Amino acid sequence: MSEQEEELIMHLERDQFVAETSRPVARVSLTPLGRAGLWALRVFAVAVSGMVIYAFAAALR
Amino acid sequence: MRQAATAPLAFPPLTEQDAVRSADRSRVHEARAGNRRWWLLWLLVGPGILAMLGENDGPSMLAYASDGAQYGLGLFVPFIPVLFALAFVVQEMAMRVGAVTHRGYGELVLQRYGAAWGWFAAADLTITNLITLIAEFVAIRVGLAYFGLGSLVAVALGLAAVLFTFSGGRYWRWERIVLGLALFNGLFLIAALLSSPHLGGASSAGFSHLPGSVNTLLLLLASTIGATVTPWMIFFQQGASADKGMTPRDISEGRWDTAAGAVLAALFGLGALVAGAALLGHGGITAFSQADFPGALGHVAGGAAASVFALGLIEAGAVAILTISASTAYAAAECVGVAHSFNSSPREAVLFYAADFGVAALAAVVILIPGAPLLSIALNANVLATVLLPVSLVFLIMLANDRGLMGRNANRRSTNAVAITVATLVGACGAAYGIDSFLQTIGVVSS
Numbered sequence: 001m002s003e004q005e006e007e008l009i010m011h012l013e014r015d016q017f018v019a020e021t022s023r024p025v026a027r028v029s030l031t032p033l034g035r036a037g038l039w040a041l042r043v044f045a046v047a048v049s050g051m052v053i054y055a056f057a058a059a060l061r
Numbered sequence: 062m063r064q065a066a067t068a069p070l071a072f073p074p075l076t077e078q079d080a081v082r083s084a085d086r087s088r089v090h091e092a093r094a095g096n097r098r099w100w101l102l103w104l105l106v107g108p109g110i111l112a113m114l115g116e117n118d119g120p121s122m123l124a125y126a127s128d129g130a131q132y133g134l135g136l137f138v139p140f141i142p143v144l145f146a147l148a149f150v151v152q153e154m155a156m157r158v159g160a161v162t163h164r165g166y167g168e169l170v171l172q173r174y175g176a177a178w179g180w181f182a183a184a185d186l187t188i189t190n191l192i193t194l195i196a197e198f199v200a201i202r203v204g205l206a207y208f209g210l211g212s213l214v215a216v217a218l219g220l221a222a223v224l225f226t227f228s229g230g231r232y233w234r235w236e237r238i239v240l241g242l243a244l245f246n247g248l249f250l251i252a253a254l255l256s257s258p259h260l261g262g263a264s265s266a267g268f269s270h271l272p273g274s275v276n277t278l279l280l281l282l283a284s285t286i287g288a289t290v291t292p293w294m295i296f297f298q299q300g301a302s303a304d305k306g307m308t309p310r311d312i313s314e315g316r317w318d319t320a321a322g323a324v325l326a327a328l329f330g331l332g333a334l335v336a337g338a339a340l341l342g343h344g345g346i347t348a349f350s351q352a353d354f355p356g357a358l359g360h361v362a363g364g365a366a367a368s369v370f371a372l373g374l375i376e377a378g379a380v381a382i383l384t385i386s387a388s389t390a391y392a393a394a395e396c397v398g399v400a401h402s403f404n405s406s407p408r409e410a411v412l413f414y415a416a417d418f419g420v421a422a423l424a425a426v427v428i429l430i431p432g433a434p435l436l437s438i439a440l441n442a443n444v445l446a447t448v449l450l451p452v453s454l455v456f457l458i459m460l461a462n463d464r465g466l467m468g469r470n471a472n473r474r475s476t477n478a479v480a481i482t483v484a485t486l487v488g489a490c491g492a493a494y495g496i497d498s499f500l501q502t503i504g505v506v507s508s
Contacts, residue, residue, distance in 0.1 A: 011086035012079060013308055016163045018400075019073035021303075024172040025164070025466065038174075041452055042181060048448045048492050051499035056441050058502045060434050 081404040082306040085233050089311070105314035106321065107236040108159075108301035111384055112152055112294045113145070113322030114243040117329050118381030119200020119374055120193070120439045122249060124285065125330050126337030126354060126370075133341050137285070137334050144289040145327040147486075149319055150479045151454065154461040154472065155295045156315040159302030161470045166299040168395035170456050173463070182456065183392045185449045186292050187420070190389045193293070193446065194424030196439035197378040197385070202428065204374030207355040207367060216425040218375070219382045223421050226383055227414060232304045232403035235387075243380045246325070248373035249332035255369060256339035256362035279494040283447045286487055289326075291446040292453040293388040300391030304402050309470055336362070336370055382421055390417035448495055451488035458484065 014020065030038070085104075092101040128137050155166065162169060167186075171179020202215040222242075226235045298319075307315060337354075339362045355374070359367030387403075393416040394401035400410035407414040428435055458480050461472045472480070500506045 011083045011090050012306070013163075014073075016079075016082065016306060016308070017073040018076045018078050021163050022398075025162070025169065026173075027175065028173055028463070028465070030174065038178065038455070041455060044488075044492070045185070045449055045452045048495035049445060051495040052441065052445055052448055055495075055498035055502045056437065060437060 077406070077409065078400070078402050078404045081231055086306050089306075093310075102314050102317060105305075105307065105311050106318040107240055107305060108298045108307075109152060109156060109315065109317075109319030110322035110325065111236065111239055111243060111301065111380075112155075112298040113148065113319070113326035114246045114329070115297070115381050115384030116148070116289060116291060116294055117246050117249075117326045117333075117377060118193070118197055118385075119203070119378035120196040120442050121289075121330070122333040122374060122377050123200060123203070123354060123439070124443065125333040126358075128281065128285065129334040129337030130340035132281075134334060134338055138331065140285065141289070141330050141334065142327045144286060145323040145330070147479070147483045148290045148294070148326075149323040150476065151290055151457065151483060152294060152298050152319045152322070153316055154457055154476065154480065155299040156302045156307070156319055157312055157470055158457070158460050158467065159299035160307035160312055160315055161309050161467050163303045163306075163308075164299075165303055165391050165395045165401065166296045166453075166457065166460070167392040168398070168401075169299075169460055169466070171396055173460070173466070174456070178456065179396050182292075182453060183396045185452060186296055186392050187389055189291070189442070189446045189449055190293055190385050191420060191424055192438060193291075193442045194382060194385055194421060195427045195435065196442040197381045198425055198428040199378075199435045199439045200374045200381075201378035202435075203354065204371040204378065206353070207359075207371035212428055215378075216429060219379060220418070220421060220425055222379050222383060223386055223418055227407060227417075230404065230406040232301075232306075235403040236301070236305065239380060239383045242376060242383070245376040246329045246373070246380070247332075248369050248376060249329045249336060251332075252358075252366050252370040252373060253332040253335035255366035256336045256358060279490065279497055280444065283444045283490050283494040285443075286447050286490055289330075290450060290483070290487065291443075292450055293385050293446075295453050295457055296392050297384055297388035300388065300395070300401070304391075304404065312470065333370075333373070336366065339366070382424075386417045386421045389420045390414065444491070444494060447487055448491035450491070451484050454480065454484040454487065 089101065089104050092104055125137070125141070158169070159165070167179055167183050170182050198212075198215055198219055201219055202212050205211070205215050205218075226238050229235070302315065336358065340357060355367045355371035358370055390413045391401055394410065394413040397412060399412050401413045402410060405413065427433060458472070458477065461467060461480075462477065464471045497506070
């Protein structure tokens, strides 16, 4: 790397480089309870969204 | 986090994006080294103000004005600032996670918790963003209609704004253009001053004018919450903070940026509310007649107030199109794992720019469909965002508490307490409205 290039990037933190941020962060394993909670939240969001969309569509008719 | 200047000289490969971001960061370093605090703040503001003022969008401002026209000021004058205070807590977390990890929300959820959760989040976002973008074009059309202009002009204006901000291939340039436009959100404050409502009467109307129906009250609460905190704001502020190159040293300035955005958004939102309150006692305005809100305001408060309000709607819609499209682009490109930065040229980040323009273009096409129920879509956009927000909030809280990612910048207990309260409140409100509406629709409960 040339001196000019080094000077150009000296203001970035090392983990800001595109090459660094392109590397995925390590995955964490959720506890069974945590996973169940997230799925419950997902089902809740889809169900309530469905209700809102159904009520909206029915109101249009 | 270690400064590259003091790191061993084994630099990763340099990209154009790194070079551009480093040039921006060099000014931040100089300002900090020279103890030029105001200049430093000027360099670092942006994502927070844009997220907050971007959410003061067309449908939100129409909703505030409609609330003022129907119910007066009593409930909303304290309610709106409280909601923006809650929005500050959420957005500060998004900024902090972006500054510490240098990564967007979508990619972190996907990498940390698995592809399914990342794609669910991106899908939620894309659906709500598409609906909200339709509502933004509707708002621009409502504003333009006051000046005798139609849907085609609204579409051309919105899409031209998106294309214009692409020029340059620099985040800084994109941010400053949108920031300049966003400050015109203050037009609603001017509209409030010009409309000269009887504040005493409008304030005392307060609780006595609240809707009698529980469902209408829930709709009011859900849509007002959806007008202040939404999933796209989380994606946007975290992605923009990373794209801007913020670091843990900038968190303090990032907080000021977010707080300034919250204060300005609350003030301008109250402006729309007060302008709308001019119609209180003049028959108010029904939800449907929001199509001619500026016209109705003109009859009561005069042409100047109406023109400024109409211009405000055009601005609010345009800025929201820019920020909401950007959040979609960050989410799509992050989840696919390709370049996702305004510091990349359109040639280097094809999917990012295509998603940004594509989602806006898709929304634009919808408003050109004859007979499409645009106003109903606009009114329901905020409600759907409220319903889907708890999922985004829970993952944001998890990320902000992840000490493996955040280290000593992880959430404090007090932040968690407020954030969990917000998620619970939003979830309960959205669920109550959704379930009540559904039960009414199928005839289980009466309206």
